[in-house]
Amino acid sequence: MRDAAWGTPTCMTHPPRTMTDTLKSLSTTLAAGKASSVELCQDYLARIQTHNPGLNAFISVDADKTLAEARAADAQRAEGRGGVLTGVPIAHKDIFCAEGWLTTCGSRILSNFVSPYDAHVIEQFKAAGMPCLGKTNMDEFAMGSSNETSFYGPVRNPWDIERVPGGSSGGSAACVAARLAPAATGTDTGGSIRQPAALCGITGLKPTYGVVSRYGMIAFASSLDQAGPMAQTAEDCGLLLNVMAGFDTRDSTSLERPKEDYTRSLNQPLAGLKIGLPREFFGPGLVGDTAKAVEDAIAQLRKLGAQTVEVGLPNSKLSVAAYYVLAPAEASSNLSRFDGVRYGYRTPEYGDLTDMYEKTRAEGFGSEVKRRIMIGAYVLSHGYYDAYYIQAQKLRRLIANDFAAAFQQCDVILSPTAPTTAFKLGEKTADPVEMYLSDIYTIAVNLAGLPGMSLPCGFDARGLPIGLQLIGNYFDEARILGVAHQYQLAADWHARAPTL
Amino acid sequence: MSLSAEDVKRIAKLARIRVNEAEVAAYQAQLNGIFGLIEEMQAVDTNGIEPMSHAQDLFQRLRADVVSEPDRRAAFQAVAPQTENGLYLVPKVIE
Numbered sequence: 001m002r003d004a005a006w007g008t009p010t011c012m013t014h015p016p017r018t019m020t021d022t023l024k025s026l027s028t029t030l031a032a033g034k035a036s037s038v039e040l041c042q043d044y045l046a047r048i049q050t051h052n053p054g055l056n057a058f059i060s061v062d063a064d065k066t067l068a069e070a071r072a073a074d075a076q077r078a079e080g081r082g083g084v085l086t087g088v089p090i091a092h093k094d095i096f097c098a099e100g101w102l103t104t105c106g107s108r109i110l111s112n113f114v115s116p117y118d119a120h121v122i123e124q125f126k127a128a129g130m131p132c133l134g135k136t137n138m139d140e141f142a143m144g145s146s147n148e149t150s151f152y153g154p155v156r157n158p159w160d161i162e163r164v165p166g167g168s169s170g171g172s173a174a175c176v177a178a179r180l181a182p183a184a185t186g187t188d189t190g191g192s193i194r195q196p197a198a199l200c201g202i203t204g205l206k207p208t209y210g211v212v213s214r215y216g217m218i219a220f221a222s223s224l225d226q227a228g229p230m231a232q233t234a235e236d237c238g239l240l241l242n243v244m245a246g247f248d249t250r251d252s253t254s255l256e257r258p259k260e261d262y263t264r265s266l267n268q269p270l271a272g273l274k275i276g277l278p279r280e281f282f283g284p285g286l287v288g289d290t291a292k293a294v295e296d297a298i299a300q301l302r303k304l305g306a307q308t309v310e311v312g313l314p315n316s317k318l319s320v321a322a323y324y325v326l327a328p329a330e331a332s333s334n335l336s337r338f339d340g341v342r343y344g345y346r347t348p349e350y351g352d353l354t355d356m357y358e359k360t361r362a363e364g365f366g367s368e369v370k371r372r373i374m375i376g377a378y379v380l381s382h383g384y385y386d387a388y389y390i391q392a393q394k395l396r397r398l399i400a401n402d403f404a405a406a407f408q409q410c411d412v413i414l415s416p417t418a419p420t421t422a423f424k425l426g427e428k429t430a431d432p433v434e435m436y437l438s439d440i441y442t443i444a445v446n447l448a449g450l451p452g453m454s455l456p457c458g459f460d461a462r463g464l465p466i467g468l469q470l471i472g473n474y475f476d477e478a479r480i481l482g483v484a485h486q487y488q489l490a491a492d493w494h495a496r497a498p499t500l
Numbered sequence: 501m502s503l504s505a506e507d508v509k510r511i512a513k514l515a516r517i518r519v520n521e522a523e524v525a526a527y528q529a530q531l532n533g534i535f536g537l538i539e540e541m542q543a544v545d546t547n548g549i550e551p552m553s554h555a556q557d558l559f560q561r562l563r564a565d566v567v568s569e570p571d572r573r574a575a576f577q578a579v580a581p582q583t584e585n586g587l588y589l590v591p592k593v594i595e
Contacts, residue, residue: 249561252560374515394550397550433536
């Protein structure tokens with residue numbers, strides 16, 4: 001952890017909380033005057049100080065900043081100006097520019113970058129009065145599925161510190177699972193909210209592309225990147241999306257839509273709901289405890305009144321291949337801005353301008369980021385553009401068409417989130433292709449631009465969490481959150497926390 | 501398809517990333533593995549399919565031609581590696 005500036009020691013003037021509180025219950029605690037935001041933040045900061053050295057979930061923590069925001073939130077509540085989440089703290093993935101905070105995106109090339117401005121998402125949380133507990137660790141430029149590509153070292157899974165938390169939002173997932181923060185922001189380009197949520201046993205939502213502004217969110221693959229909430233429950237994710245979502249002219253792909261309440265369907269019974277089960281996601285790749293847990297979840301949802309129907313997503317098997325053309329192509333373009341001229345790291349010794357660019361980027365980027373930039377440069381280069389880039393965009397259309405056809409037959413689609421539970425640190429780092437296959441169930445959702453979420457649905461024999469994915473039609477976030485909430489009223493997997 | 505060591509050097513040059521000989525060999529093996537995965541795409545007949553660049557049908561919004569941002573040059577240049585008199589400094593490009 002870097003740049004830690006601890007404030008005054010924690011002073012417990014109130015009964016210690018269990019630290020399993022949801023946002024909903026913390027909101028009630030604050031509204032009833034049973035604790036102040038300053039006290040809540042001190043509790044979480046103390047927990048971070050104790051447990052983060054073992055987990056490495058945070059890149060930056062600054063208690064003085066957090067507590068200043070907490071005092072302002074307490075003043076707001078005292079004046080009766082507070083909203084439902086005013087004073088409740090949250091951690092932010094280090095991909096979001098936050099004014100005055102070191103904002104690294106997990107990379108050496110931004111290791112000295114203190115952002116001069118706030119991302120739209122950060123502005124929204126500030127306006128809601130939610131203090132920032134710190135910036136969470138992540139795969140470098142969000143490229144990874146295990147949090148092992150971070151310049152700041154891997155995050156450890158709080159359920160087993162020899163295992164990965166998933167990625168790229170690994171720090172956000174681990175800190176919520178370990179109850180070092182009641183919630184966190186994440187971003188999802190190919191599964192980076194849902195896969196770590198699954199591997200850490202929390203709930204996370206990737207909204208429909210365009211619902212949350214990308215302004216100030218460091219770009220990886222612009223046509224796929226989308227920010228979303230990570231918390232203990234679907235209800236909390238709905239409350240957070242109410243804060244995050246909104247039209248923003250500074251993101252040219254931000255959608256201008258009427259404001260909606262994403263918690264409006266939480267209490268909708270599941271009777272009559274049609275759940276689509278894609279036969280391609282229940283094939284031979286799905287085995288063991290994950291298969292069993294997902295089957296049990298389906299049985300539970302049927303008991304709650306839902307019906308299931310088999311659907312087909314025949315082109316989804318091509319989603320990983322198409323993704324590893326499109327995402328690197330967009331990344332190679334986006335990451336050309338990191339050249340040692342306007343911000344970030346510059347190599348100490350150089351000759352001419354090209355020498356400066358090449359050394360700065362060679363030293364500033366890690367090997368996974370370099371691999372993806374090179375793939376992108378290649379597939380966009382003269383003579384290969386049609387064979388790779390255009391072909392991948394055509395497959396993207398076929399994949400999106402599959403979902404459109406499936407949603408003619410069902411209201412939501414259900415699948416596992418990840419093919420396995422958390423794997424060991426170092427287990428998949430030698431072979432990039434094996435790592436990429438961690439996202440086989442999540443990537444198609446990004447290509448189509450649909451909303452998707454992961455929620456806990458059980459544990460394997462080693463005691464590692466298993467995630468269930470729910471996919472909605474465009475702008476159907478409220479519905480999938482409602483299905484997840486009804487499940488969470490009947491099952492308690494989401495309420496289990498690791499012993500630290 | 502298989503990338504040669506020369507291909508890897510050419511791509512690295514395009515991407516403005518310095519690579520040494522040892523790295524070229526490692527990248528060659530890894531990139532060929534990734535292209536092996538990508539090659540699956542070529543088996544699909546996509547004749548007549550419209551390429552999809554984006555999830556939503558969007559049009560380019562235009563804004564009024566008025567000043568909308570304050571001058572924050574000093575704050576933005578404070579994070580630059582090297583500046584002078586409001587300019588970013590780089591090695592000489594034109595003699």
